[in-house]
Amino acid sequence: MSKLPYLIALVLSLSFVSCENDITTSEVPSIVENTFKSKFVQAKNVEWEFANETYEASFEVDNVDHDALLDSSGNLLKHKRRIDGTAVPQGIRAFLAQNHPKGKWDDAEYIVDGNSKYFQIELEGFFTDTKLVLDSSGKELSNIKYWN
Template sequence: MKNLILTISILGLSFTNISAQDIHQNEVPSIILNNFQKTFPKASDIDWEIKGNLYEVEFETGFLGDDHKVLYSRDGKLVRHEEEISKSGLPKAILASIKRSFNGYRTDDIKKITEGGKVIYNVELKNYSQEWKVVFDAQGKILQKRED
């Protein structure tokens, strides 16, 4: 049984490596690297990967080391930007929606995601017995919610 679990774990890790590959910064095309450095000049703790046809970079910014994940197309265009934000960074409409629909819950793991000119917010909401993952638009409308 232990061998079966070990084999399944190794196969799972192998398939993960097939779909995403860590690369060194000097392997990133210059158009992508230049756009990244221009857009995020204060990035630190930078890690690059290739995921299919996209280049993914994970990094930190700011005094507290806010996490970011950005995807670039091969021609250097920023496709998606996911950034960790604090509760105070949420639009007032989302805070009002949380108070109305999830009164008594605390927020955790808040991400602002920009893709194709649209912004959504992923928020984990927890109380003593439940945890929800909720996606909001910038106007506070709940786009998706699922119990975690």
């Protein structure tokens, strides 16, 4: 008997799992939505998720991807925006050249988390990717979890 039907069923069920936290704008509390709109006036293509008592908005500003994390009281917890290679600080580029000379990276993000500001870099691997959290000088911040 062919395993193909089981494989198809598995793939389809996994695709539904990835969307289970998506919510509509009407499901976002007004205090959360109002804070978001006041902080990100030019946000376009906003999509919301709810998980672990926090609301995550994925959106674009001037064709640049952003994400914002807010609590149920409307407090902005953290914000990230995608940056291109020219915006990555020299300290990080030097760190990558020295410690990951063959590492090819395509995802770089700048994150503001309260008073903390840092960067995330994803290095492409053959089987797995390496995710790094760094300050602007290129120092790894192992105490901060990578924000997917």
